[in-house]
Amino acid sequence: MILEYLDVFISGLTNGSVYALMAVGLTLVYGVSKAFNFAYGSFYSLGGYFAWVLMVLVGLWGGYIVVFALAVPFLMGFGFVTEKLIIAPLRKRSDWEVKVMMITLGLALFMDNGFQVLFGPRMKSLPPLMEGAVSLGDIYIANQDIMIFVLSVSGILAFRWVLNNTRIGMAVRAVAQNPAGAKIVGIPKNRIFAATFGISTVMVGVGGILLAQKYFVSPMGGWDILVKSWVITAFGGMGSIRGGLLAAFILGMLEAFVGYWFGLSWVLFALFAVLLTTLAIRPQGLMGKWG
Amino acid sequence: MLKTTDLNAYYDQFHVLHQVSCEVHEGEVVLMLGPNGHGKSTLLKSICGLVHKVDGAIVYKGEAITRLSTEKLVNRGIIYIAENRELFGEMTVLENLKLGAYSRNARKAEKKNLARVFELFPRLATRKKQLASTMSGGEARMLAIARGLMSNADFLCIDEPSLGLQPNLRIEVFNIIREINRQGKTILLVEQNIPQIAELAGRIYVLEEGCITFEGTPEAAAREERLKEIFLGM
Amino acid sequence: MSATMALVFGIMAVLPLFVGGTAHMMHILIMCLIWAVVASCWDLIMGFAGIFSFGQVAFFVIGAYASAIFSIQLGIHPLAAMVLAGLVTAAAGVLVGLPCMRLKGAYIALVTFAVHMILEPFLKSGMGRALGTGGTRGILTIPPMELFGITFAADNKIAVFYAALALAVICSAIIMLVIRSSWGTAFLALKDSQDFAASLGVSAFKYKLAVFALTSFLTGLVGGFYAHYIGMLSTRLLGIDLFVMLMIMLVLGGIGQFPGAILGAIMTVIGNEMLAPLGAYRPLVLGALVVVLVLLLPDGIMGLLRSLVPHKVAEQVRQG
Numbered sequence: 030m031i032l033e034y035l036d037v038f039i040s041g042l043t044n045g046s047v048y049a050l051m052a053v054g055l056t057l058v059y060g061v062s063k064a065f066n067f068a069y070g071s072f073y074s075l076g077g078y079f080a081w082v083l084m085v086l087v088g089l090w091g092g093y094i095v096v097f098a099l100a101v102p103f104l105m106g107f108g109f110v111t112e113k114l115i116i117a118p119l120r121k122r123s124d125w126e127v128k129v130m131m132i133t134l135g136l137a138l139f140m141d142n143g144f145q146v147l148f149g150p151r152m153k154s155l156p157p158l159m160e161g162a163v164s165l166g167d168i169y170i171a172n173q174d175i176m177i178f179v180l181s182v183s184g185i186l187a188f189r190w191v192l193n194n195t196r197i198g199m200a201v202r203a204v205a206q207n208p209a210g211a212k213i214v215g216i217p218k219n220r221i222f223a224a225t226f227g228i229s230t231v232m233v234g235v236g237g238i239l240l241a242q243k244y245f246v247s248p249m250g251g252w253d254i255l256v257k258s259w260v261i262t263a264f265g266g267m268g269s270i271r272g273g274l275l276a277a278f279i280l281g282m283l284e285a286f287v288g289y290w291f292g293l294s295w296v297l298f299a300l301f302a303v304l305l306t307t308l309a310i311r312p313q314g315l316m317g318k319w320g
Numbered sequence: 321m322l323k324t325t326d327l328n329a330y331y332d333q334f335h336v337l338h339q340v341s342c343e344v345h346e347g348e349v350v351l352m353l354g355p356n357g358h359g360k361s362t363l364l365k366s367i368c369g370l371v372h373k374v375d376g377a378i379v380y381k382g383e384a385i386t387r388l389s390t391e392k393l394v395n396r397g398i399i400y401i402a403e404n405r406e407l408f409g410e411m412t413v414l415e416n417l418k419l420g421a422y423s424r425n426a427r428k429a430e431k432k433n434l435a436r437v438f439e440l441f442p443r444l445a446t447r448k449k450q451l452a453s454t455m456s457g458g459e460a461r462m463l464a465i466a467r468g469l470m471s472n473a474d475f476l477c478i479d480e481p482s483l484g485l486q487p488n489l490r491i492e493v494f495n496i497i498r499e500i501n502r503q504g505k506t507i508l509l510v511e512q513n514i515p516q517i518a519e520l521a522g523r524i525y526v527l528e529e530g531c532i533t534f535e536g537t538p539e540a541a542a543r544e545e546r547l548k549e550i551f552l553g554m
Numbered sequence: 555m556s557a558t559m560a561l562v563f564g565i566m567a568v569l570p571l572f573v574g575g576t577a578h579m580m581h582i583l584i585m586c587l588i589w590a591v592v593a594s595c596w597d598l599i600m601g602f603a604g605i606f607s608f609g610q611v612a613f614f615v616i617g618a619y620a621s622a623i624f625s626i627q628l629g630i631h632p633l634a635a636m637v638l639a640g641l642v643t644a645a646a647g648v649l650v651g652l653p654c655m656r657l658k659g660a661y662i663a664l665v666t667f668a669v670h671m672i673l674e675p676f677l678k679s680g681m682g683r684a685l686g687t688g689g690t691r692g693i694l695t696i697p698p699m700e701l702f703g704i705t706f707a708a709d710n711k712i713a714v715f716y717a718a719l720a721l722a723v724i725c726s727a728i729i730m731l732v733i734r735s736s737w738g739t740a741f742l743a744l745k746d747s748q749d750f751a752a753s754l755g756v757s758a759f760k761y762k763l764a765v766f767a768l769t770s771f772l773t774g775l776v777g778g779f780y781a782h783y784i785g786m787l788s789t790r791l792l793g794i795d796l797f798v799m800l801m802i803m804l805v806l807g808g809i810g811q812f813p814g815a816i817l818g819a820i821m822t823v824i825g826n827e828m829l830a831p832l833g834a835y836r837p838l839v840l841g842a843l844v845v846v847l848v849l850l851l852p853d854g855i856m857g858l859l860r861s862l863v864p865h866k867v868a869e870q871v872r873q874g
Contacts, residue, residue: 065660115845124809126659127606128848131801135844138798142838196422203408203419210406212370214471215394215423252794256671259664294675301672308653308665 035168037289038282043174043243045281046181047236051254052261052273053185054232060268061205062222063126064116067133069233069258070251071140072108076234077246078144079103081153093158093238100238101231108230111136112223120222137251145248152245155238177239184235188228189270201225205268233258256297257284260304266314275315321346321506322367322398322475327376329359329366336362338530339376344475349497349507351521351538359530360510361403364477367508368400369393380475394423399473403480403510405464409453413444416452416463420470429472436503437466440496458489465496475506482511491516518542555730559813562820563723570712580711582827584783587718590819591725591776593803594812595769598729601810603741603765606659609650609666611797612673613770617643617777618787619677622696623686625782632699636778643774644767651766655759670797674789692788699782706783714783721779725772726816732768733812737761795837798844799826805847808854817855 051073059065066072083089083096115132119125158180159172192198203211204221212218233254237246244250257280265276280300287299307314322344329337336359344350352360365371367378369390378386385393390400408416417437421430438445441462447455452463461481468476481497482490494516501507501520511517518524518538526534526547534547541547566583573579596610621639625632650669654662676682683689698707699717706714732738740761781787799822807818829836851858 059660063659065663115849118849122852127600127663127809128852130606130608130660130663131805132845132848134794134801135798135841135848137841138794138837139841139845141794142834142841146834146838196418199411199415199419200422202411206408206410207406209402210408211419212390213368213400213402213406214420214467215391215399215426216419217389217391249794252671256668260668263661263664294679297672297675301668304665304668305653308657308661312656312661 032167033289037285039170039174041282041285042278043177043281044240044284045278046178047239048257048261048281049274049277050181050184050239051233051236052258052265052277053188053270054229054236055258056262056265056267056269056273057201057225057232058229059262061201061225064112064129064222064226065126065133066226066229067130067255068137068140069133069229070253070255071137071144072104072230072233073237073240073251073254074144074246074248075107075140075230076100076104076237077155077241077250078148078153079234080238080241081148081155081246084155085153096238097235100234104231104234105227107234108227109223111230112226116226117219117223120219141248141251148248150248152247152250153241154245155241157242158239173242177242181236181239184232185270185274188232192270197221197224253297257300260300262314263304264307264314266316269314269316272314272316321348321381322508323379324363324367325377325379327363327366327374327378329362329371330373331362331371336530337366340527340530340532342525342532342535344506344508345522346506347501347504348522349501349509349520351517351524352508352510352527353512353524353541354527356512358528360527361479362530363527364400364479364508364510368398368477370400391423394471394473395425397425397472397474399468399471399476401464401468401476401478401481403483405460407452407460407463407467409451411452412449413452413455413463414448416467417444417470420467421472423471426470426472430470433470433472437469440469440499441466458485458492461485461489461493462496465493465500469500469505473505475508476500477508477510479510480512481509482517494520555734555813559723559726559730559816562813562816563719563726566820567716567719570715577711580715581708582823584711584715584718586820586823587715587722588776588780588783589800589803589823590816591722592773593800593807593815593819594726594729595773596800596804597807597809597812597815598732599765599769601804601812601815602733602738603762604744605654605762605765606663607654607666607766607769608663608797609647609669610769610773611792611800612666612670613643613647613773614777614780615673615677615787615789615791616646617774618781618791619687619693619777620774621778622693622781622787625697626693626695627686632697632778632782633701636699636775636782639778640771640775643777644771646774647766647770648763650770651763654766655762670792674792677789688787690789692786692790693781694786696781696785696787698785699779708783708785718779718783721776722816725776726813728768728772729812732765737765741765795840798837798840802840802844802847804854805844806851806854808851808856811854811856814854814856821855 055069079100080096083099089095115136116129119128122128157173158176162169162171163175192202200216200221203216204218208218261273261276261280264280265272283299284296287296325341327337327340328335340363352363354360362371366374369388374387376386377384380396380398408419417434421427421433443459444463444466452460455463465481481493485493497507498520521538524536524538524541525532534541534544569583570580592610592614599605599607617639620642621635624630624635624638650666654665657665677687678689687693698705704713706717744758744761803818803822804815806821807814829839832839
């Protein structure tokens, strides 16, 4: 019994860490540019398919290290170009916020069906990051879970370091806090917007690669991720990385235990309940602001 | 150093500046006076690339700069220092200053400028780690000016630096501006509070309803009967 | 505004003379009218009231299911079921609207879209089945509307068409009246600035909640009409492609450009029919279409018309 709970706990922890990575990406774009990306879930699938094509279809030499080395620049470029092509042109208009939501929703439908046309409706599975397990007495923890956890947490920490210690990171925070001030000191706002969009694409795409090993890749698989990332963002507090981390682990656990006790179909209801409760009681989330 | 010819500026459908022609020579402090809401700030913002719809000509160091992006203008050494400061509230004083040196032109001189700024504003040096949002009005004003200086600009457009400050702090701000000017910066200043500030200025322009209605020395301005109201009525 | 509407609905009214014999054509026309109302309601809440509600399809489905369930489980007349369904949907709208009152922009989109997302698992769940949603299978035998001895069923499309036309005219008239009334002015003020509106004594809370209630009532009503016409329902209505289609109607017509949404709906339904041969590629094209339309046609057909027609005339068309 205890051991079973431990399994559920570990699953919550690993999933939570990836959710955190993806939620931080979503909050980054919204916090900096107020653009809400409805295609975020499709970018998740994009990461999964990218890895699947390289690992399974092409049978790439070098395994996951090479996949990640190629995925990061690919996703970065994809996000950057997407922002420049379809979001930046909308910014001039007063109703751009809703237009961004609509255009990204259209993009999501396009991408999802593009995946379906290209790869078929069947789910694709990826080989695990690492075989085997670590045993601590009676407890076995899959190496794969450990790797997923370590990679996503270090991804978040690396992002936080960049945000706090580099020139570009400072510029990103400046634009988020005071766009007018950022413009005055000569920060190229539009490039920052595109760059943050690229970074967030990397975060969710890498999240897609990490989770694809446990949950497969499918054309419509991203919608859950969009909702989860959003709920985490709202729950943790917009623009707060620490809040996002905390929220992601809480929701990862909630998902794991609700799924274990009541069945997976209840997870979405539970998340929705958390979302509404948060917004009703504490609309700014657990913690606010950037940091 | 900077010259505008027949400059027009618009916000949406409002025509704010009408055929404004003015000039600032190197090393000068030029004072832009006029009633509130008559386009003084808009003029500074137009020069600094912060107004979307502008026509006419702006020439800086012999180069046409109308409609260049703010980013490019900062790189060429023109900086706007906002009346409402526009600081990054959730960042420290030091981070604000470093962001002031974001442009390519400023990066190489960042260390030198930081030292100079701390010399000019010793109070900021002792508060490097303080969040900008927790500073008092006077300190925040100093920080805004200091951040502007970090851009390594030669030409500063300072928008109402004394706004909302107590008289003693105003004098301090004016002294700082005088010192900055003495160190070789050219300054275009929008201000309302006259007695102390007029001493600073080499020349004065008066902007009324979006048009230049007077140009001359402070002495000449003081003699103009019809400007009395603008001088005293503030 | 009313002139354009009269023109559009007038043309619609005589179309059965030409295509009345073809059941499929009549079906398309009926769907044009149904979606015209749904899209117009969306335009009212999003384009005019400035509330980023992404729950419009969800409200439509709630209305459709509610009306079907009322008529089947309680055995009441479909017309009464439709009105009740409208009220249920309005209640759902208020329930969803309440947490949205304190929220801004994308947060509202999130909450309303989350309602859309959880509606499908809810309808399929044990709770939904207990209410009579039929779970995964859906509802298969919804009684058609019968009034004055006429059965408004799928085999009597001309009757259904004119009923739909009457419904669409009434709903559009209500929407137009709202836009022209003091509500419309209040919405404009609210969209400009919440603070400014408050200084005029406009209560954002009251107006926003009222617009949630009204648009979801009308949407639910039309959803009920749809249910009794089609005779069966499933959660496939909640697919993202239908949602995107509704969005295309609005973008094509022009957001906040009523009655553009009506034109947009008609063009989209017909256009979608023409895309049918594309089969599996159809949603792909729809998705791409949204991207292209949002970028190239920022104010929709109405905006385009206004830029082509001399300003005065266009203004008259809009006002008149």
